[in-house]
Amino acid sequence: MSTAQALAPELDFIFHPRSIAIAGVSAKETGAFGGGGFVSSLQEIGFRGPIFLIHPTAPAIRGLKCYPSLRDIPDDVDYVISSVNARNVPALLEDCIAKGVKVLHLFTAGFTETGDAERAKMEQALVTRARAAGIRLIGPNCMGLYVPAARLAMMGGQIAEAGPVGMVSQSGMNAGEFVRYAIPRGIRCSKVISFGNGADLKAADFFDYLTDDPETEIIVAYLEGIQDGPRLARAIRRAGAAKPLAILKSGRTEAGSRAASSHTASLAGSLQIFDGLCRQAGALRVESLEELVDVAVTFRFVKRLAGPNIVVVGGGGGASVLAADDLDAAGLKVPALLPETQEALAKVTHEAGTSVRNPIDTTSLWEEQGFESTLMPCATAPNIDALLYHTSFGGGPVARMVDARGRLTRQAEGLRRVQEESGKPVIVAIRPATEAAAFEHSLEFQEQCWRNGLATYPSIARAANALARLLEWQSLRA
Numbered sequence: 001m002s003t004a005q006a007l008a009p010e011l012d013f014i015f016h017p018r019s020i021a022i023a024g025v026s027a028k029e030t031g032a033f034g035g036g037g038f039v040s041s042l043q044e045i046g047f048r049g050p051i052f053l054i055h056p057t058a059p060a061i062r063g064l065k066c067y068p069s070l071r072d073i074p075d076d077v078d079y080v081i082s083s084v085n086a087r088n089v090p091a092l093l094e095d096c097i098a099k100g101v102k103v104l105h106l107f108t109a110g111f112t113e114t115g116d117a118e119r120a121k122m123e124q125a126l127v128t129r130a131r132a133a134g135i136r137l138i139g140p141n142c143m144g145l146y147v148p149a150a151r152l153a154m155m156g157g158q159i160a161e162a163g164p165v166g167m168v169s170q171s172g173m174n175a176g177e178f179v180r181y182a183i184p185r186g187i188r189c190s191k192v193i194s195f196g197n198g199a200d201l202k203a204a205d206f207f208d209y210l211t212d213d214p215e216t217e218i219i220v221a222y223l224e225g226i227q228d229g230p231r232l233a234r235a236i237r238r239a240g241a242a243k244p245l246a247i248l249k250s251g252r253t254e255a256g257s258r259a260a261s262s263h264t265a266s267l268a269g270s271l272q273i274f275d276g277l278c279r280q281a282g283a284l285r286v287e288s289l290e291e292l293v294d295v296a297v298t299f300r301f302v303k304r305l306a307g308p309n310i311v312v313v314g315g316g317g318g319a320s321v322l323a324a325d326d327l328d329a330a331g332l333k334v335p336a337l338l339p340e341t342q343e344a345l346a347k348v349t350h351e352a353g354t355s356v357r358n359p360i361d362t363t364s365l366w367e368e369q370g371f372e373s374t375l376m377p378c379a380t381a382p383n384i385d386a387l388l389y390h391t392s393f394g395g396g397p398v399a400r401m402v403d404a405r406g407r408l409t410r411q412a413e414g415l416r417r418v419q420e421e422s423g424k425p426v427i428v429a430i431r432p433a434t435e436a437a438a439f440e441h442s443l444e445f446q447e448q449c450w451r452n453g454l455a456t457y458p459s460i461a462r463a464a465n466a467l468a469r470l471l472e473w474q475s476l477r478a
Contacts, residue, residue, distance in 0.1 A: 011136075011201075011205065011206075011209045012209075013078075013102060013103075014079075014102075014103050014136060014138070014145070014201075015145065015147045015150055015152070015191055016147075016150050017049065017078040017079035017102075017103065017150070017152070018049045018076075018078050019049045019050045019051075019052070019075065019076060019077050019078050019079070020042065020047065020049065020050075020051050020052070020077070020078070020079045020080070020081065021051075021052040021053070021054060021070055021073060021077045021079070021080045021081070021101075022038050022039060022051065022052070022053055022054065022080075022081045022083065023054040023070065023080060023081070023082050023083060023084050023092055024054070024082060024083030024084035024085075024108075025038075025039060025053050025054070025055055025061050025066075025083065027055060027057075027058040027061055037155070037156070038081050038083070038107070038144075038154070039051065039053065039061070039062050039064065040062065040156060041153040041154060041155055041156050041158065042151075042152070042153060043062070044153065044156055044157075044158075045148070045151050045152070045153040045158060045159070045160050046151050046160060047150075047151045047152065047153075048151055049078075050075060051064055052064070052065075052067060052073045052075070052077060053065070053066045053067070054066065054067055054068070054069060054070055054073075055067075055068075056068050056069075069095060070092065070095035070096065070098075070099050070101075071095050071098055071099060073099070076099075076100065077099055077100075077101050078101065078102050078103065079101070079102065079103045079105065080092070080096055080101050080103070080104050080105065081105045081107060081144065082104060082105065082106045082107060082108045083107050083108060084108060085108070085110070086108050086109070086110035086111060086119070086122070086140075089106065089108055089122075089126060089140075090122070090125075090126065090129075092104075093126055093129060093130060093135070096130075096133075096135055097129075097133040097135065101135060102134075102135065102136070103135065103136050103137075103138065104130065104135055104136075104137050104138070105137075105138040105139060105142070105144040105145070106137060106138065106139030106140035106141070106142070106196070106199075107139065107140075107141075107142065107143065107144065108139070108140055108141070109140060109141040109196075110140075110141075111123035111140045111141065111197060111199070112140075112197050112199070113141055113197055123140060123197065123199050124199070126199065127199045127200045130200065131200065136200060136201055137199055137200035137201065138193075138195055138196075138200075138201055139195065139196040139197060139198075139199065140196055140197050140199060141196035141197050142170075142172050142194040142195050142196025142197070143155065143172025143173075143175060143176065143194040143196075144172075144193075144194055145191065145192070145193060145194075146158050146175070146179060146189060146191070146192035147190075147191050147192075148160050148161055148162035148163075148188070148189060148190075149162045149190075149215070154172060154175070154176065154192070154194060155176045155179075157180065157183075158176075158179055159183060159188075161188050162188055162189065162190060162215070163187065163188020163189055163190065163300075164188070164190060164215070164216060164217035164218055164300070165182070165187050165188065165189050165190065165216070165217075165218045165219075165220065165296055165300065166189065166190045166191050166192070166193075166210040166213065166215075166216035166218070166219050166220075167179075167189065167191070167192040167193065167219075167220050167221065167222075168193050168195070168203055168206040168207055168210065168219070168220075168221040168222075168223075169192070169193065169194050169195070169221065169222040170194070170195060170196060170198070170203070170222060170223055170224045170225070171194065171222055171224065172194035172196070174222045174248075174289060175192050175193070175194040175222070176194075177289055178192070178220070178222070178289060178292060178293060179192060181289070181290070181293045182293045182296060182297070184443065184446060184447070185293065185297050185446065185450055185456050186297070186300070186301065186447075186450025186451070186456070187293070187296055187297060187300060190210075190213060190215040190216040190217075191209075191210065191213065191215075191216065193206045198227050202227045202228060202231075202232070203221070203223060203227060203232055203235070204227070204228060204231045204232045204234070204235035205235075207219070207221070207232075207235035207236060207238070207239045208235050208238065208239075210239065210243075211235075211238055211239045211242050211243065216243070217243060217244075218243060218244045218245075218296060218299045218300060219239050219243050219244070219245045219246075220245075220246050220247070220248075220292055220295070220296050221245075221246070221247045221248065222247075222248045222250070222289070222292070223247060223248070223249050223250070224249075224250045224251060225251065226274075233277050236277060236278070236281045236283060237277075237280060237281040239281070239283070240278075240281030240282040240283040241281070241282060244299040244473065245281065245282070245283040245284070246283065246284040246285075246286055246292055246295040246296065246299070246473075247278060247283055247284070247285050247286070248285075248286050248287075248288070248289060248291075248292045249271065249274055249285055251271070279476060282473070282476040282477045283473075283476070284469055284472065284473050284476075286469070290462070291462075291465065291466075291469075294457060294462050294463075294465065294466040294469075295466060295469055295470075297455050297456065297457070297466065298455060298466040298467065298469065298470045299470075300455075301425075301450065301453060301454060301455035302386075302425045302427065302455045302466075302467070302470060303425075304425075304470075304474065305385055305386055305425060305467060305470050305471055305474065306385045306386075306424070307385040307471075308331065308332045308333045308385065308468075308471060309332075309333050309334075309335050309383055309384050309385045309386075310327055310332050310333065310334055310384070310385065310386050310387070310388050310464075310467070311334075311337065311358050311359075311360065311378045311379070311381065311384045311386075311387050311388070312324060312327065312334060312358065312359035312360065312388050312390065312460075313359070313360040313365070313374065313375060313378055313387060313388070313389050313390075314359070314360075314361065314365070314389060314390035314391055314429075315361065315363075315365055315366065315391065319390060319392075319431065319460070320355070320359035320360070320361045320390075321359070322460070323359055323388070323390060323429075323460045323464075324359055326460050326461040326464045327388075327460075327464045329461075329464070330461075330464035330465050330467070330468040331468045331471075332464055332467060332468055332471075334358055334359065335358060335383050335384070336357045336358055337356065337357055337358045337360075337378070337381055337383070337384075338381060338382065338383055341377050341378070341381040342356045342357065344377040345360070345362070345374065345377055345378070348364050348370055348373040348374055349362040349363070349364040349370070349374065358378075360374065360378060362374060368410075371410075371411060371414050372414045372417065372418060375387065375389070375414070375415070375418045375426075376418055376421070376422065379418050379419070379421075379422035379424050379426065380421075380422045380424075384424070385424060385425075386424055386425040386426070386427060386467065387418065387419075387422075387424065387425070387426045387427070388427045388428075388429060388460070388463060388464075388467075389415060389426060389427070389428050389429070390428075390429040390430075390431060390460050391428075391429075391430060391431065391445075392430065392431035392432070392433065392438075392442075393430075393433050393438040393439075393441040393442050393445070394433050394434055394435055394437070394438030394441075404441060405441075405444065408441065408444055408445045408448055409448055411445070411448075412445065412448035412449045412451075412452045412454070413448075413452060415428065415449065415452065415454055416452035416453055416454060419453065419454065425455070426454055427454070427455050427457070427463050427467065428446075428449045428454050428455065428456045428457070428463075429456075429457045429458075429459060429460040429462075429463045430442050430445060430446055430456060430457070430458060431459065431460070432458065432459070
């Protein structure tokens with residue numbers, strides 16, 4: 001058994017603490033970050049075990065009893081979150097050793113990322129001391145863990161519903177943003193890990209863990225730098241061989257490299273070399289956090305695309321023409337439908353204001369009986385690999401409907417039936433809303449769609465790019 005294979009099961013205890021202590025909570029703290037932020041996040045998600053707070057004088061904070069020090073807590077403590085000043089961390093570590101703590105998560109910053117040699121030396125001394133005592137460190141300078149099944153949250157708004165997507169992130173903010181953007185589109189997470197400086201546990205450790213984790217089917221990552229390059233390369237190759245993998249790598253420019261160094265003490269490394277590694281590993285390197293979410297949605301709901309031929313269906317001729325441009329620019333194809341498919345469509349569409357070649361623009365979509373009757377011949381056409389349905393809210397026929405919400409539900413269910421019966425992916429692009437009620441309808445339709453197993457995107461261009469990246473990933477894996 002390799003070192004990576006042996007290590008991953010050992011790390012499982014990190015993600016399932018039975019009790020948590022938080023050091024450095026201010027009695028007046030109400031912000032989203034720091035000790036108070038962790039308290040409110042854990043309370044909101046419903047952490048099942050006891051939460052102990054450490055404060056030198058306060059009797060209680062946010063309804064939880066405080067203790068002057070970690071050693072004063074009468075019960076066992078598995079996991080400690082440090083929000084104390086960096087100079088106080090060595091003393092806190094000694095308390096953790098005396099208490100038998102297993103994991104110390106250092107939200108505390110002010111170590112190697114400062115560029116100060118003495119701070120870097122203190123960070124390394126902490127790692128050496130913790131390892132000798134059998135304690136694992138997460139961080140410093142990180143938000144830590146979001147584990148829905150264990151009711152662990154690093155930020156507010158992180159739900160307790162678990163799913164198959166795991167994330168490794170050097171940045172806590174980007175980890176939180178990924179979760180915030182992905183949840184409304186149906187992505188549910190197994191484990192999300194913000195590891196900051198990675199003084200002890202590094203990206204390679206967490207890639208190896210998620211590769212072996214049966215609860216994780218898809219892996220996404222945000223990396224700023226390269227720590228132990230050969231080992232990280234092995235971990236990425238192993239992850240990419242086992243599961244769909246997409247990585248957002250910062251430091252693509254000189255300015256980004258400088259920012260990464262000051263953020264988490266990371267050396268960005270050559271992007272060309274990293275691209276070569278991703279190609280070898282069968283992993284996608286994406287260009288933005290938004291694209292990382294789009295690719296996760298595609299892996300989760302589309303899963304596989306037989307080819308590049310897309311039929312575009314939606315109301316509005318101009319939007320459809322632009323959709324054809326967006327798909328073509330992404331490297332996909334919008335082939336004319338075969339004569340027999342056009343004949344089938346002609347039977348259910350009105351002649352005026354209708355296009356049935358591809359893209360499809362027809363008023364039959366707004367008729368109760370015409371919606372599925374229009375979509376099904378398109379999806380089942382022999383020269384088509386997937387159907388892209390685009391819509392918007394705030395104007396047009398939907399805005400004039402009395403039962404608009406009921407219509408949304410029926411459309412989402414109809415799209416699901418088309419996907420199931422055709423055996424081909426149905427992709428939904430919801431063009432941006434511009435006023436409150438329309439925005440509400442957009443969000444509601446988006447949820448109805450993903451709950452019916454459909455991939456949703458906030459624009460046609462992003463849907464096109466995501467489908468093209470899926471084909472690229474399939475080619476890499478092949």
